Amino acid sequence: MARFRKTLGWISVAAVTLALGGSAVAGGNPAAGDLRSFPWRAKNVILVIGDGMGDSEITLARNYTVGAAGELALDRLPYTGQMTTFSVQETDPSIPDYTSESASTASAWSTGQKTADGRISTSPSTDQDLTTFLEIAQDRGMKTGVVSTADITDATNAAAMSHVAARGCQGPADMASCPQDAKENGGPGSIAEQAIDHEVDVLLGGGLSRFEQTITGGPDAGLTVLDSAAAKGYEFVGTRDDLLASDGTKLLGLFTPSHMSVDWAGAVAANPPSGPQRCTEDQRPANEPSLAEMTTKAIEALTHRSRAGFFLQVESASIDKRDHVSQPCEQIGETVALDEAIAVVLEFARTSPGTLVIVTADHAHTSQITEVDAAPAGFSSILLTDEGGEMLVTYGTGSTPEGQQHTGSQVRVAAAGPQGWKVVGLIDQTELFDIMERAIGAS
Amino acid sequence: MARFRKTLGWISVAAVTLALGGSAVAGGNPAAGDLRSFPWRAKNVILVIGDGMGDSEITLARNYTVGAAGELALDRLPYTGQMTTFSVQETDPSIPDYTSESASTASAWSTGQKTADGRISTSPSTDQDLTTFLEIAQDRGMKTGVVSTADITDATNAAAMSHVAARGCQGPADMASCPQDAKENGGPGSIAEQAIDHEVDVLLGGGLSRFEQTITGGPDAGLTVLDSAAAKGYEFVGTRDDLLASDGTKLLGLFTPSHMSVDWAGAVAANPPSGPQRCTEDQRPANEPSLAEMTTKAIEALTHRSRAGFFLQVESASIDKRDHVSQPCEQIGETVALDEAIAVVLEFARTSPGTLVIVTADHAHTSQITEVDAAPAGFSSILLTDEGGEMLVTYGTGSTPEGQQHTGSQVRVAAAGPQGWKVVGLIDQTELFDIMERAIGAS
Numbered sequence: 001m002a003r004f005r006k007t008l009g010w011i012s013v014a015a016v017t018l019a020l021g022g023s024a025v026a027g028g029n030p031a032a033g034d035l036r037s038f039p040w041r042a043k044n045v046i047l048v049i050g051d052g053m054g055d056s057e058i059t060l061a062r063n064y065t066v067g068a069a070g071e072l073a074l075d076r077l078p079y080t081g082q083m084t085t086f087s088v089q090e091t092d093p094s095i096p097d098y099t100s101e102s103a104s105t106a107s108a109w110s111t112g113q114k115t116a117d118g119r120i121s122t123s124p125s126t127d128q129d130l131t132t133f134l135e136i137a138q139d140r141g142m143k144t145g146v147v148s149t150a151d152i153t154d155a156t157n158a159a160a161m162s163h164v165a166a167r168g169c170q171g172p173a174d175m176a177s178c179p180q181d182a183k184e185n186g187g188p189g190s191i192a193e194q195a196i197d198h199e200v201d202v203l204l205g206g207g208l209s210r211f212e213q214t215i216t217g218g219p220d221a222g223l224t225v226l227d228s229a230a231a232k233g234y235e236f237v238g239t240r241d242d243l244l245a246s247d248g249t250k251l252l253g254l255f256t257p258s259h260m261s262v263d264w265a266g267a268v269a270a271n272p273p274s275g276p277q278r279c280t281e282d283q284r285p286a287n288e289p290s291l292a293e294m295t296t297k298a299i300e301a302l303t304h305r306s307r308a309g310f311f312l313q314v315e316s317a318s319i320d321k322r323d324h325v326s327q328p329c330e331q332i333g334e335t336v337a338l339d340e341a342i343a344v345v346l347e348f349a350r351t352s353p354g355t356l357v358i359v360t361a362d363h364a365h366t367s368q369i370t371e372v373d374a375a376p377a378g379f380s381s382i383l384l385t386d387e388g389g390e391m392l393v394t395y396g397t398g399s400t401p402e403g404q405q406h407t408g409s410q411v412r413v414a415a416a417g418p419q420g421w422k423v424v425g426l427i428d429q430t431e432l433f434d435i436m437e438r439a440i441g442a443s
Numbered sequence: 444m445a446r447f448r449k450t451l452g453w454i455s456v457a458a459v460t461l462a463l464g465g466s467a468v469a470g471g472n473p474a475a476g477d478l479r480s481f482p483w484r485a486k487n488v489i490l491v492i493g494d495g496m497g498d499s500e501i502t503l504a505r506n507y508t509v510g511a512a513g514e515l516a517l518d519r520l521p522y523t524g525q526m527t528t529f530s531v532q533e534t535d536p537s538i539p540d541y542t543s544e545s546a547s548t549a550s551a552w553s554t555g556q557k558t559a560d561g562r563i564s565t566s567p568s569t570d571q572d573l574t575t576f577l578e579i580a581q582d583r584g585m586k587t588g589v590v591s592t593a594d595i596t597d598a599t600n601a602a603a604m605s606h607v608a609a610r611g612c613q614g615p616a617d618m619a620s621c622p623q624d625a626k627e628n629g630g631p632g633s634i635a636e637q638a639i640d641h642e643v644d645v646l647l648g649g650g651l652s653r654f655e656q657t658i659t660g661g662p663d664a665g666l667t668v669l670d671s672a673a674a675k676g677y678e679f680v681g682t683r684d685d686l687l688a689s690d691g692t693k694l695l696g697l698f699t700p701s702h703m704s705v706d707w708a709g710a711v712a713a714n715p716p717s718g719p720q721r722c723t724e725d726q727r728p729a730n731e732p733s734l735a736e737m738t739t740k741a742i743e744a745l746t747h748r749s750r751a752g753f754f755l756q757v758e759s760a761s762i763d764k765r766d767h768v769s770q771p772c773e774q775i776g777e778t779v780a781l782d783e784a785i786a787v788v789l790e791f792a793r794t795s796p797g798t799l800v801i802v803t804a805d806h807a808h809t810s811q812i813t814e815v816d817a818a819p820a821g822f823s824s825i826l827l828t829d830e831g832g833e834m835l836v837t838y839g840t841g842s843t844p845e846g847q848q849h850t851g852s853q854v855r856v857a858a859a860g861p862q863g864w865k866v867v868g869l870i871d872q873t874e875l876f877d878i879m880e881r882a883i884g885a886s
Contacts, residue, residue, distance in 0.1 A: 055498055055525060056807070056852035063851070068529040068539040075869040081523045082498060082855055086511040096511040098834045099814050271820075364499070366811070368840060369851030371542050375842045377714075377821035391541045391851070396839020397811060399818040408506070408812030408834070409499040412525055424867060426518040 035078050035349060035357075035416035042418040042439035043309035043354035045137070046345050047109070047432070049156055050074075050338045051102060052320030054364030054411050060328070060393060061335035063369070064279070067387040073343040074359050077414035081423045083432075084410050085363045090116035093124040099408040102320070103167040105362035105429055106159030110134065112433030120155065120164045120191065127180070129163035129188075133433055134200070136442050137311040143201045144310065145298045149260045149291055149334065150317030151207030153191040156362060160313050162194035171210030171225065183217030192225045193218075196232060201250050202301045202312070204294040208238070208254035226252075240289040249301050255288045262318050263290070263337050266329025266381075269395050273380035276390060279329035291316055292340040299348050309354070309440070314341055323365040326379045326401035328393040331367060349417055356417045356439045358432060364409040366397040478521050478792060478800075478859035485861040485882035486752035486797035488580070489788050490552070490875070492599055493517075493781045494545060495763030497807030497854050503771070503836060504778035506812070507722070510830040516786040517802050520857035524866045526875075527853050528806045533559035536567040542851040545763070546610040548805035548872055549602030553577065555876030563598065563607045563634065570623070572606035572631075576876055577643070579885050580754040586644045587753065588741045590784075592703045592734055592777070593760030594650030596634040599805060603756050605637035614653030614668065626660030635668045636661075639675060644693050645744045645755070647737040651681070651697035669695075683732040692744050698731045705761050706733070706780050709772025709824075712838050716823035719833060722772035734759055735783040742791050752797070752883070757784055766808040769822045769844040771836040774810060792860055799882045800859045801866065801875060807852040809840040 050057070062072050087097040087104035097104075097117060107115045107122075111130035115123060121130050134144050146157045153170035166177035170191045181187035188194050192210040195203055211225040220228040226236065235248035243253050265283045267274040284290065289297070295314050302310035316338035322330035342359055349355040370392055372382060378396030385391055397405040413432075415423045419439040422431075437443040493500070505515050530540040530547035540547075540560060550558045550565075554573035558566060564573050577587050589600045596613035609620035613634045624630035631637050635653040638646055654668040663671040669679065678691035686696050708726045710717040727733065732740070738757050745753035759781035765773035785802055792798040813835055815825060821839030828834055840848040856875075858866045862882040865874075880886040 054852075055854070056850065058525075059527070059851060059853045062527075063529075063539070063541050068527060068541060069871065071869070078868060080525060080868050082501075084502070084505075084511060086506075096506070096830065096832050098506055098511060098812050098828075098832060366813075368809070368811075369541050370809075370840045370848045374840060374848045375846075376848075377819075377839045377842050379820070385541075387539065389539050389541060394840060396820045397813045397817060397837060399820050403818075405813045405817045405819075407499065409497075409502045411498070425521060425523050426514070428512065 035076070035346065040418060041354070041441050042356035044352060045311045045356045045436050045439060046349070047313045047436070048338070048342055048345060048357070048359045049313065049315040050319050050335060050361045051156055051315055051317045052323050052363060052365035052406065053335060053338070053361040054407065054409055056368055057319055057323065057331065057335055057365060058412065060367060060369060061332045061339065063389070063391055064332050064383055064385045065336060067385070073339045073346060074414065076346060077357065077359055077416045079415045079420045079424050081413050081425050081427055082410040083360060083413040084426070084428045086408065087117050088114045088124055090124050099406050100363050101406060102155035102362050103159060106156045108429040109432035110159040112430050114430060118167050120158045120162055120167055122163050122165055127165050132160060133436050134160045134311060136437060137440065140440060140442060142309045142311055142440070143302045143306060145202030145302050145312040146200055147202070147291070147294045147298050147312065148205040148315040148317050149337070150205060150315065151210060151258055152195065152203050152205035152254065153207050153210045154317060156315045156317065157205065157313070158191040161198050161200050162191045163188060164191060170207070171213040172215050173213040174210070183215065183221070185217070189215070189218065193228070196225060196229045196234070199232060202298045204243070204251065204253040204298055206254065206256040206258055206260040209257040211254060239287045240293065243289050243297055244293065246297070247304065249304050249306070251301050253294070259317065259321065260288055261285055262322060262330045262334055264329045264333025266327065268401055269326035269328060269379035269381040269393065270401065271379050273382050273392060275382035276384050277381060278384050279332060281333065290340065291337045292344050295341040295344045299344070314345070316341070320365060323367050324404050326395040326404055328367065328381050328383060346416065354418060356415065356419055356436065358413065358415045358423065360413040361411040364407040364411050366395045366404040366407060368394050370394055478519070478789065483861060484797070484884050485799035487795060488754045488799045488879050488882060489792070490756045490879070491781070491785055491788060491800065491802045492756065492758040493762050493778060493804050494599055494758055494760045495766050495806060495808035495849065496778060496781070496804040497850065497852055499811055500762055500766065500774065500778055500808060501855065503810060503812060504775045504782065506832070506834055507775050507826060507828045508779060510828070516782045516789060517857065519789060520800065520802055520859045522858045522863045522867050524856050524868050524870055525853040526803060526856040527869070527871045529851065530560050531557045531567055533567050542849050543806050544849055545598035545805050546602060549599045551872040552875035553602040555873050557873060561610050563601045563605055563610055565606050565608055570608050575603060576879050577603045577754055579880060580883065581641070583883060583885060585752045585754055585883070586745045586749060588645030588745050588755040589643055590645070590734070590737045590741050590755065591648040591758040591760050592780070593648060593758065594653060594701055595638065595646050595648035595697065596650050596653045597760060599758045599760065600648065600756070601634040604641050604643050605634045606631060607634060613650070614656040615658050616656040617653070626658065626664070628660070632658070632661065636671070639668055639672045639677070642675060645741045647686070647694065647696040647741055649697065649699040649701055649703040652700040654697060682730045683736065686732050686740055687736065689740070690747065692747050692749070694744050696737070702760065702764065703731055704728055705765060705773045705777055707772045707776025709770065711844055712769035712771060712822035712824040712836065713844065714822050716825050716835060718825035719827050720824060721827050722775065724776065733783065734780045735787050738784040738787045742787070757788070759784070763808060766810050767847050769838040769847055771810065771824050771826060789859065797861060799861045799863060799879065801856065802858070803856040804854040807850040807854050809838045809847040809850060811837050813837055
């Protein structure tokens with residue numbers, strides 16, 4: 001790809017940003033709080049994904065909460081660029097698919113290679129397992145963690161820690177679409193099984209039901225995935241209280257049968273527009289932790305009595321899921337939940353300057369802000385923002401409120417810390433793999 | 444605004460990028476071709492605007508032409524960030540308008556201050572003239588130019604070089620909305636009159652009809668604006684051939700009565716989707732120059748036998764105008780026209796490293812890329828791209844194909860040359876004024 005050549009040209013800038021890291025020019029101690037200053041190598045990598053969080057979704061959340069001129073935590077990352085998110089066709093991988101989804105996109109940054117929609121870190125057409133950054137990090141002795149508000153076996157998370165032909169193959173009983181991956185057929189098993197077999201140190205999110213299924217092949221046949229995890233030394237937590245009380249370092253936290261609950265509520269978009277409305281906050285059940293709490297706990301677990309670095313992937317999944325169903329309040333609430341997790345991550349990075357932080361999205365989505373007196377073709381709602389403005393949010397990529405689609409726009413990518421400057425300019429999603437790999441010195 | 448404080452924190456990076464400009468670290472002569480290396484000060488400033496060119500519009504044009512993995516000229520700018528584009532309410536400027544338009548947004552970067560939609564470099568509510576960057580540049584002895592495919596008196600251009608209460612006040616006969624600005628009432632006159640009275644050195648675009656109107660007040664009362672321009676020493680050119688043959692340095696080129704013609708043609712979006720289609724290129728009439736040709740000529744005119752620096756604003760106006768009417772091919776063609784002009788600008792900047800180049804949009808727009816088999820609520824078309832892909836483009840912010848609206852998403856901002864690094868991160872549109880002002884040493 002022609003664009004990849006550009007990155008090489010940045011070596012001159014790299015030399016200078018290195019100089020900045022240890023230089024008096026910065027006017028301070030680079031180890032004490034500047035997200036731009038850093039050592040050359042990253043000890044830790046934290047990749048934060050807003051699923052479906054295009055620039056429009058970011059702007060919506062900013063406008064509603066801190067105001068159009070305000071600053072979210074995600075706005076504080078010093079390096080910014082744009083990122084392409086296309087996938088490729090299964091039957092002819094030389095032809096792009098201009099509108100991708102979470103499996104192909106997460107596979108792209110997890111493996112550095114493009115694949116087809118629905119695939120989990122396997123190659124298009126040939127169905128080969130592609131080495132993931134998580135595996136590389138583990139090989140180098142780093143601890144690893146995956147945190148998400150979705151099923152922990154959902155696509156974005158799955159691509160970090162497993163290889164299957166179809167994203168639906170989440171538990172041992174879900175293998176109809178990828179029999180070749182089933183353990184009884186010599187495969188690595190479902191996504192849930194692979195997460196445990198990979199011994200990812202920290203797994204926090206939804207999706208308990210997948211882990212209650214019974215393993216059908218291999219040495220753990222007859223056990224549930226939960227039993228298998230216990231045998232491998234995982235501590236299981238199932239509620240917010242249990243999570244907050246835990247000091248485990250090999251932690252499996254599954255708080256809901258499938259996706260976790262959303263934080264906010266409000267009226268669905270309609271035609272003519274619903275509202276004007278204010279969103280209802282604080283809707284998350286008390287037994288479910290927030291994404292920020294899970295992120296805090298994951299970092300604690302990954303650093304507790306450990307001098308090894310870590311790789312942590314954090315996802316707010318339901319920005320996407322609530323955008324699909326034209327729910328502006330729920331979508332904004334999940335963006336805010338992500339932003340609170342980003343604040344946690346940035347505070348850790350500020351005091352641990354060997355931490356590369358990347359914040360981006362897997363793909364863009366439907367929601368748009370338009371004139372309050374417009375008559376959009378789709379489904380809309382007028383929100384009354386905290387600063388007293390009126391904002392019309394509209395959803396028009398599907399013919400029903402429940403049927404909205406991903407969009408193919410390039411998305412924002414932002415970074416802080418070692419090698420973070422490499423996201424400046426235009427990159428492709430596969431380059432995140434290269435950036436993370438180089439940051440830990442693995443290439 | 445809280446966000447503005449962040450910029451001050453960048454002083455450390457500034458020192459380092461300065462070091463890069465003159466340093467052996469860069470591995471080459473900073474005067475010979477690296478768009479990242481530069482002197483501290485800008486001699487020239489070139490601001491390139493894609494009207495309505497959000498990230499989705501950029502992605503559409505890239506996918507269709509050079510391919511999803513390809514690189515447009517605009518992708519080559521080394522510094523990138525996101526930019527907020529909101530305007531403010533006329534009656535209460537403390538309340539944002541989350542969906543802005545060209546007049547308020549161009550006023551924001553032209554003056555460094557937010558205003559209400561429709562205003563041309565005048566303050567909301569109080570209707571005071573706000574000093575523009577073009578005026579500051581002229582005060583410092585710089586030459587100035589404005590190039591656009593719209594009426595040269597249309598909003599984006601108008602805000603650079605005039606002050607009126609309403610964007611419609613383009614010619615002496617168009618002053619009904621802003622009688623206080625008419626010359627016979629002691630005002631500065633219409634936008635066309637002010638462009639000439641300001642003696643902007645190069646004015647190239649559409650909008651001849653405004654200049655054929657008769658001035659109704661002041662010393663030139665009774666003359667047309669064209670006559671007034673001739674009296675002030677402007678050379679007039681009305682065709683592509685005349686433009687290419689001209690070696691004038693004070694140049695008024697008006698090639699169409701109103702907006703210039705678009706470059707490409709194709710089927711309008713529909714429901715169900717039109718297409719699959721290929722766009723028809725090369726539709727511009729032979730007597731109209733391309734935006735790249737106008738840009739080339741403007742730079743020639745502004746630098747001919749001149750050691751003064753210059754400020755040039757270049758706009759591709761009909762990305763917006765064709766997005767409003769759901770015409771994907773025409774919209775992409777105008778994005779490509781802009782990109783060809785950007786290639787001209789970057790080639791000039793490469794050999795004139797004291798040139799700050801900024802490429803951005805005034806606001807985001809409607810068009811989205813979604814699944815080829817989706818059934819969007821609005822109006823869609825399937826395009827067959829140069830690389831053999833199928834891309835569905837959809838328009839859903841209006842209830843008719845002709846009635847699509849601006850959107851309020853943050854947009855891409857990119858830069859090259861002196862002070863260009865300041866666009867990295869999240870900026871507001873008003874900060875472009877500050878960046879340009881500091882780049883020429885005027886603040």
